[in-house]
Amino acid sequence: LRDRLQPSAKVLDLGSYFGNFSLALAKSGFLVEAADSYLTYQPAFDSVTRLMSASGIRIRDLDEPISENYYDAVLMMGVIEHIPHTPRLVLEQVNRALRPGGFLIIDTPNLAYIYNRQKLSRGDSPYAPIPTQYYSDLPFEGHHREYTSDEVRWMLQQLGHADIMIDMFC
Numbered sequence: 001l002r003d004r005l006q007p008s009a010k011v012l013d014l015g016s017y018f019g020n021f022s023l024a025l026a027k028s029g030f031l032v033e034a035a036d037s038y039l040t041y042q043p044a045f046d047s048v049t050r051l052m053s054a055s056g057i058r059i060r061d062l063d064e065p066i067s068e069n070y071y072d073a074v075l076m077m078g079v080i081e082h083i084p085h086t087p088r089l090v091l092e093q094v095n096r097a098l099r100p101g102g103f104l105i106i107d108t109p110n111l112a113y114i115y116n117r118q119k120l121s122r123g124d125s126p127y128a129p130i131p132t133q134y135y136s137d138l139p140f141e142g143h144h145r146e147y148t149s150d151e152v153r154w155m156l157q158q159l160g161h162a163d164i165m166i167d168m169f170c
Contacts, residue, residue: 001073002028004103009072014094015062015079018045019052025075026055033071035060066097073103080108080152081143087155095159104161110146 001011007029013022016034026032034052038045039061049059074094080087098104109126110116116126128142136142147155149166156164 001025001030001103001105005030005072010070012066012071012074012094012097014074014076015082016052017078018048019057021075021077022052022057023055026052026057030073032056033058033060035062035064035066037062039063066093068096069099071097071102072099073105074098075105075107077105077107078109080106081146082141084139084144088158091155091159095161104156106152108147108152109143110148 001009005011009030011025011030011032013019013025013032013034016022016036019034022032022034034049034057036045038049038059053059074097076090076094080090083090094104119126132142149168153164153166
């Protein structure tokens with residue numbers, strides 16, 4: 001982003017959790033907003049939100065409406081696999097929040113990674129242990145679905161994105 005955006009660009013870190021990306025972006029001079037379920041999990045994230053606020057990051061709850069054509073970049077780092085329904089609704093909302101020419105950065109794990117294949121071949125699951133998920137209250141907040149690179153590309157094309165760069169790593 002430092003190579004593609006001005007230092008004062010507005011960035012939304014959607015699903016920011018502990019704020020790792022938010023803090024790095026704020027340190028690089030970006031105007032950062034961090035959005036997650038911070039109100040739901042108070043006081044567990046109070047020290048995290050205090051640190052981010054002290055670093056100039058605006059804290060948002062996921063329930064707050066997002067302004068249209070406002071952000072130069074939106075990060076969804078380890079988020080899409082946690083959506084318990086169609087990702088379309090979140091992706092459409094994020095797409096509306098981006099300014100024309102803005103950047104949407106999605107990071108998601110994938111079952112096709114070699115270490116997951118090795119686990120599966122041993123009979124181990126890459127997901128949370130089933131007793132943890134089975135006895136959890138709704139909504140379950142673990143991984144609901146993981147996506148292939150072709151599926152991510154297809155979803156972004158449905159939003160009208162044409163300049164899509166996908167980078168895979170193991």
